[in-house]
Amino acid sequence: MRKVAIIGLGQTPVREHWESNLRDLGVTALRDAMDDAGVDTVDGVCVGNMLSGALSEQEHLGSLIVDYAGLDGVEGMKIEAACGSGAAAIRMAVKAVGSGLMDTVGVVGVEKLTEYSGKFSTAALATAADADYETTMGLSFVGINALLMRRYLYEYKYDKNDFSIFPINAHKNSIHNPNAMFRYEISEAQYAKSKHIAEPINLLDSSPIADGAAAVIVCAQENISQFKGKPISILACEVGTDTLALDNREDPLWLKGVERSVKKAYYLADVKPKDIDFFEVHDAFSIITALSLEASGFAERGEAIKFADKIGIGIKGGLPLTTGGGLKGRGHPVGATGVYQVVEAAKQLRGEVAKEVQIENNNIAMAQNIGGSGATVITTILKRIV
Amino acid sequence: MDIPRYWRLKDQRYRLQGKKCLDCGNLSFPPRLVCPKCKSRNYEKYFFIGKGTVYSHTTIYQAPDRFDHIAPYSVGLIDLEEGVRITAQFTDVPAEELKIGMKVEMVIRQIYEDGPKGPILYGYKFRPVISV
Numbered sequence: 001m002r003k004v005a006i007i008g009l010g011q012t013p014v015r016e017h018w019e020s021n022l023r024d025l026g027v028t029a030l031r032d033a034m035d036d037a038g039v040d041t042v043d044g045v046c047v048g049n050m051l052s053g054a055l056s057e058q059e060h061l062g063s064l065i066v067d068y069a070g071l072d073g074v075e076g077m078k079i080e081a082a083c084g085s086g087a088a089a090i091r092m093a094v095k096a097v098g099s100g101l102m103d104t105v106g107v108v109g110v111e112k113l114t115e116y117s118g119k120f121s122t123a124a125l126a127t128a129a130d131a132d133y134e135t136t137m138g139l140s141f142v143g144i145n146a147l148l149m150r151r152y153l154y155e156y157k158y159d160k161n162d163f164s165i166f167p168i169n170a171h172k173n174s175i176h177n178p179n180a181m182f183r184y185e186i187s188e189a190q191y192a193k194s195k196h197i198a199e200p201i202n203l204l205d206s207s208p209i210a211d212g213a214a215a216v217i218v219c220a221q222e223n224i225s226q227f228k229g230k231p232i233s234i235l236a237c238e239v240g241t242d243t244l245a246l247d248n249r250e251d252p253l254w255l256k257g258v259e260r261s262v263k264k265a266y267y268l269a270d271v272k273p274k275d276i277d278f279f280e281v282h283d284a285f286s287i288i289t290a291l292s293l294e295a296s297g298f299a300e301r302g303e304a305i306k307f308a309d310k311i312g313i314g315i316k317g318g319l320p321l322t323t324g325g326g327l328k329g330r331g332h333p334v335g336a337t338g339v340y341q342v343v344e345a346a347k348q349l350r351g352e353v354a355k356e357v358q359i360e361n362n363n364i365a366m367a368q369n370i371g372g373s374g375a376t377v378i379t380t381i382l383k384r385i386v
Numbered sequence: 387m388d389i390p391r392y393w394r395l396k397d398q399r400y401r402l403q404g405k406k407c408l409d410c411g412n413l414s415f416p417p418r419l420v421c422p423k424c425k426s427r428n429y430e431k432y433f434f435i436g437k438g439t440v441y442s443h444t445t446i447y448q449a450p451d452r453f454d455h456i457a458p459y460s461v462g463l464i465d466l467e468e469g470v471r472i473t474a475q476f477t478d479v480p481a482e483e484l485k486i487g488m489k490v491e492m493v494i495r496q497i498y499e500d501g502p503k504g505p506i507l508y509g510y511k512f513r514p515v516i517s518v
Binding site for chain 2: 117118119120122123126130132133134135136137138139140142143146147148150151154195196197198199200201245246247248252
């Protein structure tokens, strides 16, 4: 395997982009990343997307984006792994470049979730779960996460309001991210009286439906001098899986997909959790942040909230989380999210984020993108190239 | 319209039919073609009794389109007596009375109507145990 690096970054703001279609969002992010890298073509394009068919009546995104990006004749394909589609697309690019099959690959995660009503999008998002045995029982995607949160509260005796630590931190950081959807702080009091979506999950536990696109250019590390972009090394980009349906897991509160993914990633990167300087966690819901911190080896079982409190998850804390606002504050355009996370982590390592949220002396970053209720998990570990 | 799906799943929806592995005895619901424990493809049908306890529950306020007209409603994970966990809606019980560990039993109820002119689709839901 060749060493692989990220040489270009691009992103659109996360918004309700009623004026833009999928292809314009995707092409904007991809061409911005190509400009950042200083390339006018690539060997292949991997498009991460979940719901273009359901919500834009558009599949076949690979060739569509290649066509409109002015990359006539270049190979392009869509990669789908529910909310993990973005990082899954990065994984494919890493495989292509690492193996030597390609030298330079563009990855673009793109999603439009605001074409229809929220209820219609809610139903589409639920296709990440088991259609025959979960979704047709009336379970929404929020509902699946609510089942996890209820059991967590029951087993570990937390007060529900203890979870506010995660969304409050995310919003504190998203203020300084011009591409974030929500640029305001939230308080414990607002969290406590926020309305239920699927009890016990409330609105402020939940990342918002949004549109957006983010892109990275992946190249062989041996070739970085050919580009103008500031390179960041990809030490690992590894996938772990678990049963699709939550009810098929013996121990739902332990995300085995996360454990499998981080074990491989830590091994390949030759790092331990304590070596990670900051973590772009998949905070689609507050409970997922807690379960991810535990299965990733940062916190003991049932201790994620106490851990977060003790170590500090703010910019100056021992393990800063969601420095660009996370899914909660930046917004969650599902198939684009995994790429936004890696773009944010790479910008942090490059020293290119707003000074209020820039972590000093950072060296190693981890980003984790989760599909469904943990059925596909992709953990990416990035490092500065000195 | 997903009539073929409902017809195909009728034994699961009406009778909780899963599978029993003939090599290791493992029980599965939903039915699987490959035993998750011993990887055998040697199976027979197995009908679960439909009694269990609540592992977790939620009340859904913002529902997918198809279920919007019945929201709020409660859904849960139920540990069946035979040792398999399934997802189902609750019925005949107010949301505030649901508790983890509560004993529940399967009943057949309407799950949803497939549009104003479509068929009414039935299947399992769970209610607190009232029969002895």
